[in-house]
Amino acid sequence: xxxxxxxxxxxxxxxxxxxxxxxxxxxxxxxxxxxxxxxxxxxxxxxxxxxxxxxxxxxxxxxxxxxxxxxxxxxxxxxxxxxxxxxxxxxxxxxxxxxxxxxxxxxxxxxxxxxxxxxxxxxxxxxxxxxxxxxxxxxxxxxxxxxxxxxxxxxxxxxxxxxxxxxxxxxxxxxxxxxxxxxxxxxxxxxxxxxxxxxxxxxxxxxxxxxxxxxxxxxxxxxxxxxxxxxxxxxxxxxxxxxxxxxxxxxxxxxxxxxxxxxxxxxxxxxxxxxxxxxxxxxxxxxxxxxxxxxxxxxxxxxxxxxxxxxxxxxxxxxxxxxxxxxxxxxxxxxxxxxxxxxxxxxxxxxxxxxxxxxxxxxxxxxxxxxxxxxxxxxxxxxxxxxxxxxxxxxxxxxxxxxxxxxxxxxxxxxxxxxxxxxxxxxxxxxxxxxxxxxxxxxxxxxxxxxxxxxxxxxxxxxxxxxxxxxxxxxxxxxxxxxxxx
RNA sequence: GGUCCCUUCGUCUAGCGGUCUAGGACGUCGCCCUUUCACGGCGAAAACACGGGUUCGAUUCCCGUAGGGAUCACCA
Numbered sequence: 001x002x003x004x005x006x007x008x009x010x011x012x013x014x015x016x017x018x019x020x021x022x023x024x025x026x027x028x029x030x031x032x033x034x035x036x037x038x039x040x041x042x043x044x045x046x047x048x049x050x051x052x053x054x055x056x057x058x059x060x061x062x063x064x065x066x067x068x069x070x071x072x073x074x075x076x077x078x079x080x081x082x083x084x085x086x087x088x089x090x091x092x093x094x095x096x097x098x099x100x101x102x103x104x105x106x107x108x109x110x111x112x113x114x115x116x117x118x119x120x121x122x123x124x125x126x127x128x129x130x131x132x133x134x135x136x137x138x139x140x141x142x143x144x145x146x147x148x149x150x151x152x153x154x155x156x157x158x159x160x161x162x163x164x165x166x167x168x169x170x171x172x173x174x175x176x177x178x179x180x181x182x183x184x185x186x187x188x189x190x191x192x193x194x195x196x197x198x199x200x201x202x203x204x205x206x207x208x209x210x211x212x213x214x215x216x217x218x219x220x221x222x223x224x225x226x227x228x229x230x231x232x233x234x235x236x237x238x239x240x241x242x243x244x245x246x247x248x249x250x251x252x253x254x255x256x257x258x259x260x261x262x263x264x265x266x267x268x269x270x271x272x273x274x275x276x277x278x279x280x281x282x283x284x285x286x287x288x289x290x291x292x293x294x295x296x297x298x299x300x301x302x303x304x305x306x307x308x309x310x311x312x313x314x315x316x317x318x319x320x321x322x323x324x325x326x327x328x329x330x331x332x333x334x335x336x337x338x339x340x341x342x343x344x345x346x347x348x349x350x351x352x353x354x355x356x357x358x359x360x361x362x363x364x365x366x367x368x369x370x371x372x373x374x375x376x377x378x379x380x381x382x383x384x385x386x387x388x389x390x391x392x393x394x395x396x397x398x399x400x401x402x403x404x405x406x407x408x409x410x411x412x413x414x415x416x417x418x419x420x421x422x423x424x425x426x427x428x429x430x431x432x433x434x435x436x437x438x439x440x441x442x443x444x445x446x447x448x449x450x451x452x453x454x455x456x457x458x459x460x461x462x463x464x465x466x467x468x469x470x471x472x473x474x475x476x477x478x479x480x481x482x483x484x485x486x
Numbered sequence: 487g488g489u490c491c492c493u494u495c496g497u498c499u500a501g502c503g504g505u506c507u508a509g510g511a512c513g514u515c516g517c518c519c520u521u522u523c524a525c526g527g528c529g530a531a532a533a534c535a536c537g538g539g540u541u542c543g544a545u546u547c548c549c550g551u552a553g554g555g556a557u558c559a560c561c562a
Binding site for chain 2: 131187243279309
C-alpha cells in the first residue's frame, strides 16, 4: 500500500471520517458520532469517509465489521469513497515512524515492559504522575543493546504548551510537560493507534476530526506527532459521550446496545433513532422533529453541548411514535410481517397484508414501536376461535343479558357492510335497548377483537368482513352458552 | 491522585447582561374529545448546584467550592 492515498482531497474540501474499531456492534454512541460526522460533511458539501480501525488483531472480528456496515446502512449514513482498513496500511505506518528516526523527531527505546512497569510502580509509590521518563530519549546509538527489541517513540517537545481550538470544547490548553514520549511503533513493528490515526487521517485528507471527547487528551499527543511530521493540522471537534439513564457512561460493558438491537428488539425506525440522537447534545431552538435535509441545513458544531447527556428511552419511543404515524402504511406492513409470522407461526399471506394495509392508518396511531404495532395487529389475522384476554372475558361476562345475541341477529341481516352503516345499526340497537352505545360496543369489541382495546370497532368489523365478524360473534356466543350450561 | 472538560425542570434542551414572574419537548398529573385504547386539544406541578466578585443590572462574564465526566498502556 505504501504511501498511496486512497483518495486525495482538494485543499478546501471538508473531509470527515467515522473510525470505529471492529470489536463489537455499532453502538448508540458510535452511531451519534457517525451522524455528526455525516451531517457536518454534508452541510459543507464535503466528504464523509469510513475507516475500520482493525489494528488490534486480537479483538477485531469480521462479524463486527459486518455489523458496523450493517448499522451504517440501516441508518442510511452513506459514506464516500471506499472503506479504509487500517491494518492493511501498517507498512505505511511503519514507514512514517521510521522517517521520524531520520528527521530526529523519533528515537528507539529499548526499555522492556518489566522495566517500565517498575518505573510506573515507583512513580505510583512516590505519588508522581505516571509517565515515561524519557530514559532513552537522548542516549547515543552506541548504548543500544545488540539484537534487543525496541519501540520507536516520538521525541515530543517538553517545554511550552499546546492549545487546540476545539470546535465544540473551545480552546483547550495542555502543558507539554504533561505529555510523555508515546510509542509509535511497537517492538514487533506494528503501529500503535496514535500513529495509525494520524497517518491515516492525513493520507485520507481528513480536515475535521469529529469524535467522542474521550479522545480529547489524545488530540494533544496526536498534534505533537503531526507537527513533528510537518503535516497540516486538522480541526478538532470533541463531542461529549452519551450516558445511561443512571448517569454512568454508556459503554459496551454498561448497557450500550448495538443499533441492531434498536432495530430488531425494540422495533424502532432509523429516522427516529437519527432524530433522537441529533437532539441529544444538540439543539436548534424549540425544534424537536427535524428531517435529514433540515438537519443538514441547520447542523453546526458550535451548538453541540459540552456536557454529557443521558440516554432517555421514553423520549426515543415518543419520537419513534411520531415517525411511525408519519410512515407509509405499506412500509409498516412490510416491517411488521416477520414479527407477525413469528407470532402466528405461519407465513403472512397476501390476504393478511391486504387487511393490515387497510387497517394500518388506525393501527399505527396506537403504537410507538414495531413490536407493539405487530402485537396490536395480530387479532385481525388469528383464526377462529380467537383467544380472549382477561379484559375481553370480563366485558363479555358483564354485558347486559342477550345484547350480544340481539346484535348478532341485527348484523346478520345487514346488507351494507360498511363501518358507517354498522355504526348506525349499533346505535339504533343501543337506543332500542335503552343502553349507551358503549354497552353494546364493548361486548362486541371483546367478541370481535378478543380484547378490551382496539381501533374503532366498526372499522375493524368492516375490515374483517361479514363472515369473519359474524363467525367471531358466534364463537363468543357459543362459549357463553357453554359457560351457562356448565 | 495529576491533567483536561462539564453543571438551566426527573430527562433532552432554548437562553448567548436587562425581553426571565426562565421557553419547548419527553415523562408525570388533571380536563376535553370519545364505542374502548390511542391520536389530538387544553391546562398543572417541575430547573438557573453553592459562595464570592465584575456591573446600574446577572441564568448569561470572572474566581473559588461542591458534584459529575474524560483521560493518564508496546488497547483503540
